Amino acid sequence: MQNRIRFPGGWLGFLLMLPQLAITVLFFVWPAAQALWQSTQSQDPFGLATRFVGVDNFSALFQDPLYLGTVKTTLLFSALVTALGMGSALLLAAMVNQVRFGKRFYQTVLIAPYAIAPSIVAVLWLFLFNPSLGWISYLLRGAGYEWNHALNGGQALALVVMASAWKQVSYNFLFFYAGLQAIPASLIEAAAMDGAGPLRRFRDLVLPLLSPTSFFLLVVNLVYAFFDTFAVVDAATGGGPGKSTETLILKVYLEGFKGLDLGSSAAQSVVLMAIVGLLTVIQFRYVERKVQY
């Protein structure tokens, strides 16, 4: 303890932290505080008439039975996007890890979707699934399955889940692939010599060793599904049919930016912040315990 290196004066440390603190305050704390303040106001879009309404915006929200429906849709949507995005990325990473020739090619191709703008992603998938022109819906019709996501809520949800997850697969793939390469080959070989088959090795060796990566990706993917998917959903279904693909973030966007209802939109983003904060706390408290570093 005596020999610990100490920097003279606390101000230098503070000074070095200042840029990061400034960014945090400016881009995270300040907007969050603004949203909190805004959520207690009733205001016209131009800011000409502002009134303090306390928790009115929140109580209006929670009295709306449809809002609860949107919360449920969001949870389902986020769970599906995360599961599909991470599952397929893990599968692809494991397969690329086995490939002997053309590794670079697969890597490049699999990373490409990450560079595509969200609304373009939606348009691509819409082309595939367009009820009259898309070739996947055409094939489905040939197989006797009628695809029309404009009317069928389940199909619409499937469409936005696939499009949103597809966009995230590249990112997940990169991390899983790096994680797989960090696993010492000697461990795998030792297990193989002990008679463990590929599936057994994957389940009992690779997966546990990947758990830090998986945990990190779980957090990132859930945040992605909650916050970053509205452009895809907006372009693909606009929340419809009915409310079957309306997520919380889409509702914030539609009512705040398109509908100019600032009070309600702010209240909704505060609720969203609370939900995601809660989810993250749960993840770090309970899920992280199972992670082996």
Added chain:
Amino acid sequence: MASSGFSPLVRLTAAAALTGVMASANAVTEITFWHSMDGALGDKVNSIASQFNASQKEYKVVPVYKGQYDESLAAAIAAYRSGNAPDIVQVFEVGTATMMQAKKAVKPVWQLMAESGEKFDEKAFIPAVAGYYADAKTGHLISMPFNSSTPVLYYNRDAFKKAGLPDAPPKTWPELAAAAAKLKASGLSCGYSTGWQGWVLLENFSTWHNLPYASLDNGFGGSKAVLQFNSPLHVKHIEFLQKMAKDGTFTYAGRKDEASAKFYSGECGIMTGSSGSLANIRKNAKFAFGMGMMPYYPDVKGAPQNAIIGGASLWVMGGKSAAEYKGVARFLKMVSSPAVAADWHQSTGYLPVVSAAYELTRQQGFYDKFPGADIATRQMMNKPPKPYTRGLRLGYMPQIRTVVDEELESVWNGQKAPKAALDSAVARGNELLRRFEKTAD
């Protein structure tokens, strides 16, 4: 901001650029004009602006495309709040109530014209167009009508022939249903579809059938209006369409303009959609098509009455200098002159906003060359508008449209009965209206 990081050369160039800007600013007054016209429409806006700029030396109109309607409105509001509002902004018709409520933020067009000493005849405008943007009490124009459209009916003439139908648009809803059934029997997968369902099937349906959409003259009479589109006739209409959806003669394509693609690809034989889609359909349809007025129910007294517009108008923002306002007034005057308005109408498919532009277009023989191009205008002028068929002036109208979309979708996919869906849409819409009312000062 610290400037020490820049090299002397950069600073010199910046200074030179700045003086250049200031010098030109002394000579001409710049007028910023934010709009949402993309593609060919945007080119047309640019050409109107350069025409104006070439016609005089004092003012320079700078048109800027700011994204779609909701985006440019949000941008203009954000700019206003930070003190950098443009001089002119194009706002879609459903944003009208929001703009009118913001009295301090906008400059009424009639006032602008009066103060700048421009001669301005408000009677020159087509009444049903001007009515949408006029003050309910005084009748003065608050914003300048610019691009307006109404729903019209398109039909595939080749498909009609094949199905053994007469070469004429169905005039009434029963006729339309019968034609759709015949089209379907002749092998078409979709008889009838519509774009913009809320606008066509409820908003315009109301005024076309001489019914109010909301109380207090659809909100023109005050912000206490309540929605009324769940009347027996509205319910009957949606039941009629639900039946068509069930037997497969009406295909729901989506909330926006998706029906257009279904029509010009030949999949749907009949569609109702915006008159503004004409150019697009003309470009893509590989078959002969015809146009007609919106269908109506012949047993309804007073139908057809008149259509109401969609589209946008030009708003002048408040708090600008007198010099800028003078330029804005001159520019808006030019935009509404018969020659410019007629050219705009002919090249875009939007309505002529002044009666003289309609007459001019007729004299030029445009309607003989392009039959159907006058249908939108004829629907507007079908009968003089009544107090409750001038238009809609309801707050949070974009959200109300979404509510209507959601509820109608639940009818088309069979989850809800028409009456229950319309009742629920009205109840949810009224809640939005009460919220909007509270935001007013």
